[in-house]
Amino acid sequence: MTFFSAIKTFFLNHVVSRITSRVVIVLLSAVCVFSILYHYFTRDDSVSITTVLGVIVVPFQEGANEVGSFLFRSDEKRLNLKEARERIDALEKENLELRNKLANAGEVLIENEEFRALLRAKERLSKYEMQEAKIIGNDGVNCFERFTINKGTMDGVRIDMNVINADGLVGIVTSVGLNYAVVTSIIEDNTSVSAMTRHGHQNCIASGDLSGSGSGRMLLSNALADFDTGSDNALVTSSISDKYLPGLLIGYAEDVVLNPDKLTKSGTVRTAVDFTSLDEVLVITTMKEALQETEEEE
Amino acid sequence: MTGLKRLLVILISVSVMAFLQMIILPNVEFLIALPNLLLVIVMASGFLYGKAYGLFVGAFTGLLIDVLGTGTPGFNTLILMWIGFGDGFLSEKMESEIIPVLYLILFVNEILYHLYLFGLGFLVGNRFSLLPYLTDVLIPEILLTLLVFLPIYGLLLFVSKRWDLKINKGEVRVV
Numbered sequence: 001m002t003f004f005s006a007i008k009t010f011f012l013n014h015v016v017s018r019i020t021s022r023v024v025i026v027l028l029s030a031v032c033v034f035s036i037l038y039h040y041f042t043r044d045d046s047v048s049i050t051t052v053l054g055v056i057v058v059p060f061q062e063g064a065n066e067v068g069s070f071l072f073r074s075d076e077k078r079l080n081l082k083e084a085r086e087r088i089d090a091l092e093k094e095n096l097e098l099r100n101k102l103a104n105a106g107e108v109l110i111e112n113e114e115f116r117a118l119l120r121a122k123e124r125l126s127k128y129e130m131q132e133a134k135i136i137g138n139d140g141v142n143c144f145e146r147f148t149i150n151k152g153t154m155d156g157v158r159i160d161m162n163v164i165n166a167d168g169l170v171g172i173v174t175s176v177g178l179n180y181a182v183v184t185s186i187i188e189d190n191t192s193v194s195a196m197t198r199h200g201h202q203n204c205i206a207s208g209d210l211s212g213s214g215s216g217r218m219l220l221s222n223a224l225a226d227f228d229t230g231s232d233n234a235l236v237t238s239s240i241s242d243k244y245l246p247g248l249l250i251g252y253a254e255d256v257v258l259n260p261d262k263l264t265k266s267g268t269v270r271t272a273v274d275f276t277s278l279d280e281v282l283v284i285t286t287m288k289e290a291l292q293e294t295e296e297e298e
Numbered sequence: 299m300t301g302l303k304r305l306l307v308i309l310i311s312v313s314v315m316a317f318l319q320m321i322i323l324p325n326v327e328f329l330i331a332l333p334n335l336l337l338v339i340v341m342a343s344g345f346l347y348g349k350a351y352g353l354f355v356g357a358f359t360g361l362l363i364d365v366l367g368t369g370t371p372g373f374n375t376l377i378l379m380w381i382g383f384g385d386g387f388l389s390e391k392m393e394s395e396i397i398p399v400l401y402l403i404l405f406v407n408e409i410l411y412h413l414y415l416f417g418l419g420f421l422v423g424n425r426f427s428l429l430p431y432l433t434d435v436l437i438p439e440i441l442l443t444l445l446v447f448l449p450i451y452g453l454l455l456f457v458s459k460r461w462d463l464k465i466n467k468g469e470v471r472v473v
Contacts, residue, residue, distance in 0.1 A: 021350040025383050028357055032372035032379070036418075039370045067321070 128245065128286040131155055133163075135278055136180070144170075144278045145188045145208075151283060152179040160243050162284045168249035168272030169193070169237060170281050181283070186250065187218055187275055195220075195250050195269075196238040202227050203238055206250055206269045216276070218269040220253055227256065227265045235269060245288055304347050304463050308339075308355055311454060315339050316359070320366055331438030333446045334408065336363065340382040341407055342454045345395070348465040349386025356382025377414045381407050394469045397448070404447055408440045 101108075133155075137148035151157045153176055163170045163183045171185035185208075186193050192207035204223035220235075233253045239246035249272045256267035315335040323332050336359045344352025360375030385403065389395075416431060458464045 021353050021383065021386075024350075025353050025379060028353075028379055029376060032376035035372035036370055036376070 128284045130282040131157060131285050133157075133181075133281050133283050135281065144185055144275050146174075146182060146184050147278070149181050149183055149281060149283070150179070152177045152181050154179055156285050157181045157283050158285075158287065161287060162243075162245050162248065163281050164248055164284060165273055165278065165281045167274065168251065169244070170273050170275075170278065172243060173283065183281070185275060187216070187271060193244055193250060194238040194241040195235040197227075197232070197253070198234040198236050198249075199232050200228065201238075203240065204235070204253075204265075206235060216251075216271045216274060218251065218271060220256065220267040220269050221264070223256065223265040223267075225258060225263055225265060234272075241288070243288055245284060245286065300463055303461050304351060304458075307454065307457055307461075307463065308343050308347075308351065311339050311342075311450075312336070312355065312359055312362070315450075316362055316366075329442075331435060331442060333442035334411070334439055335443075335446065335450070337378070337381070337407060337411060338404070338443060338447050338450050340378050341385045341404055342451050344382040344385030344387075345389040345400070345451075346454060346458050346464050347386070348390055349383050352382030352384075352386030352389075353379055354382070356380070373418075377411055381411065389465065394471055396471050400451070401444060401447065404444060405440065408436075408443055412436050412439075 131151055133149035133151040135144070135147050136150045138144055138146075149157075149163075157173060157176055159173055159176055161173045163172060169186055171183045171188070171191075173181045174184040175182045184191060186206070187208045189208050192205050194203065195206045196203045202224065204227060205221050206218045207221065209217065209219045235250045235253050237244040237246055237248045237250060251269040251271040251273075254268050254270055256265050258265050315338070319332060319335045323329060340352065340356045340359055343355040356378035357375050360373075360378035361371070363374040363378070364371045385407070388403065392399075412435075416428070455464075455470065
């Protein structure tokens with residue numbers, strides 16, 4: 001008994017009396033700093049006091065959260081009910097309109113087919129990586145036959161990368177500097193793009209023509225005698241081209257006539273892009289060669 | 299007995315404030331920021347009961363925030379501990395409590411706390427940019443905290459005086 005009381009007295013006099021809050025705060029700070037640094041350097045959340053306490057605390061927290069959201073969200077729910085009724089009215093009205101529209105569905109079905117083709121092209125486009133660029137210089141007078149953009153090798157632009165804008169194919173990068181690149185457009189006099197019809201995949205060549213470039217026209221040649229655009233006269237870049245990615249919209253075939261040799265057809269192409277007012281373009285940083293490689297891998 | 303009563307008051311107020319701040323208030327949608335109720339409690343306990351209690355409450359609430367929040371134990375504990383300790387230290391030095399001075403100290407506490415969160419936040423993986431942090435978090439929070447300070451502190455002061463728990467027997471003055 002005396003032994004224990006002696007220990008107790010010793011403990012009270014020499015240990016407890018010396019534990020001031022200063023000692024405690026220094027010790028606790030050291031523990032905290034150690035814990036923070038440990039977590040910073042190891043990024044290890046698997047074994048920690050948080051996990052241990054979390055096991056106890058989280059169920060309470062979840063329950064309390066339920067209570068909190070019940071108390072303060074029910075009001076919002078009532079409001080939403082009113083909104084929902086309004087929405088139902090609007091939807092019923094829309095439903096009626098839609099029923100009327102269903103009568104015209106036959107026409108829509110045909111359109112649908114066309115849109116689907118467009119969609120497929122778009123999906124293919126979305127696979128490519130693009131780089132936005134602004135046109136900062138133009139060699140032509142008022143038509144963008146050859147122009148400079150503000151992106152160069154620093155931004156990953158390389159020679160032979162395709163340039164498009166929202167409407168369709170614009171051209172191809174022909175020379176590139178550190179922070180600029182020169183793009184030759186498809187309407188330039190001696191450029192030619194191997195093209196195909198979007199639907200039938202019939203090949204032809206669309207080549208730039210100085211005389212027609214002002215009006216946004218290109219020459220169509222080397223089309224076979226059975227070349228028939230059908231209802232959709234859109235021309236896209238062909239998959240056999242070695243520089244252009246397939247499926248980019250070039251323009252629309254017009255005035256296609258049989259040549260005197262009765263073997264080929266020729267005509268004109270109205271470009272999809274308006275080359276008189278270009279401002280921003282997209283450089284597709286995916287290149288044809290790389291694309292072929294990845295396809296082979298797949 | 300005094301110690302037990304103080305602990306009881308602290309435990310109840312910390313639980314209530316933690317419940318409010320972490321569970322109820324985040325669900326209230328019109329609030330653009332949350333008042334830092336726990337910081338108010340830390341400061342109040344430091345002021346009413348002295349630096350040892352400030353230290354204890356700071357460490358306790360800090361740990362609570364760490365467990366429920368960021369995930370790095372010790373991060374909030376460290377700063378809140380020091381804030382509680384510092385406030386208690388100040389309180390023991392002050393002759394009387396002047397409300398505007400208390401507001402000033404609370405403001406300084408908030409600034410210190412957020413300086414710490416912002417400055418050392420990278421240690422626990424926070425990436426803030428300064429201006430949005432300032433306008434979206436710091437300023438609304440400080441305003442709201444200053445707003446809720448007086449009712450909370452007043453209530454605690456009332457309870458503490460009633461039970462004679464207060465460490466600083468000086469007057470509480472408005473000016």
